[in-house]
Amino acid sequence: MANLRAQAEKDLFYCVEKDWSVPVVLIDPAGNTIDRAVGGDRPLRGLFFNDCLRLHPDTGERIVVGEPWLLLRRKSLKRVPEAGETWIVKAPLDPFADAPLHTFLMDPTRAPEPGSTIGYIKLFLRQTEQQQ
Amino acid sequence: MMNFRVIKHSLINKVLGPAAAGRFHTVGYQRQSSAAQQNIGNERSVQVFYAAGEFSRSAGRINGAKQHEAVFRIEMTVGAAARVNLSAINDPSAKPAQIAAALANYHNASSLADNALDELIDIIYGIVMDARNVDLGLAKGILSERRINQVQKDDPLPRGEYVVLTGAMNLSCRCVEQPCGETPGTGEHFNVAVDLAGDDTEQTGAAGKLGGYIKT
Structure with missing residues (x-):
């Protein structure tokens, strides 16, 4: 019988990347674009x-502020974001299939929350504006 | 009108409002809430309102003018997004090295918000304490003293897509309040007569003024 945690990690694929998921694009600090899952057979x-x-x-x-965040399966990532790194994250703001991707930043001032126990990572995203 | 209201009006409309020059916007009351996006960049807000007052005891004076130590609260809110070269990052033909360079040169939102609030404190203090504003835009004699006696900077909000930072200043002003008294109204007229048709013996008093008498 498989270890339950290993089974939970396998089940993550169905929870995180199936019905409720949206396509996302990551750009790592080296400038490499990650838009396919590990194996390359499906989009990230x-x-x-x-x-x-x-x-x-x-x-x-009282201040009203949005908090966009992204949950990813670590095994689907070629490179996993670490605390202290700066990544670009592109994700759609609307739930529609053809919604354009909005550019966010994952910056060192708000660390990602790892869920390595069952293999996910949670990224907190920052709004961006054009540098002058 | 009491002088603290006159001072507040002048502070907002004659001192801070004209001097803002697009660097912040002034709100002359307390808001229930505001969105982080409303305080980004030069839209950073300055809320000004009367917060508290002390009336010192004047020896030998039961009636008449009283010294009022009025405290006005100046609350500042700034917000910031991260600044990065989006043109390079979103360019489909950009090479990884160009994108990496853009990422390495980004400005993080926390430091932008911190600098923006420091700058706003500098601006507001400079406007209010300017020697030309010693009377806060009022005629001589209303205000005997004004000083900013405290500045406070808070921790950034721990969550959110924008970094939001708040701060506050206490502006103390000394003025004299002369109670004007309230003029009583003439009273409301009401009719207490009960008119039963065809029955003169049941009639009660005639109409009179509130607080007056009923003639029976």
Whole structure:
């Protein structure tokens, strides 16, 4: 009988890359584009969420801010993002199949959250704007 | 109108508003909430409102003018996104080395927000404490003193696609408040007469003013 954690990691493929997933593109710090899963037989897909937060800063005013984050299966990645690295992440903002990809940054000031126990990684994304 | 309201109006409309020059926007009341996108770049906001006041005890004076130490709170909110050369990154013909160079030269949002708030504190302090604004845009005699006695910078919000940073200043002003008194109204007229058709003996008093008397 397979170890349950190994089975859970296999099941991740169905949870993360099947029905609820969206196509994503990563660019690593060396400038390499990763848009296919390991093996190259399928596009890279992940679970993308755009949560909305209502936070209370010390002034007492409530600030409404989005929190986009991406869940990926580590085994599908040729290179796994590490804390302290700067990556580009492109993901669609709309749930439609042909939605354009929006460019986000994964930067060192907010570390990714590893779920290495069952093989996922959670990336927190930053909005970008054109540098002058 | 009490002088603290006059001061607040002048601070917002005659001092901070005209001096903003596109570097921030002034809000003259407390908002329930704001979106992080509303405070990005030069849209960083400055909320000004009357926060507290102290009336010192004047020896030998029961009635008449009172000294008012009014505290105005100036709350600042800035937000920042990461700045990176998107033209290079999103160029389909860009080589990995060019994209890597763009990534290496990005400006992280946390430091941009930190610098933006420091700059805003600098600007607001410079405007309010400018010698030309010693009376905060008012005629002489209303304000006897104004000073910024505290600046506070908060921690960045721990989550979110934008880095949001807030800070606050306390501006203390000393002015004199002369109670004007409230003029009472003339009262509301009401009719207490009960008119039963065809029955003169059941009639009660005639109409009178509120707080007056009923004639029976």
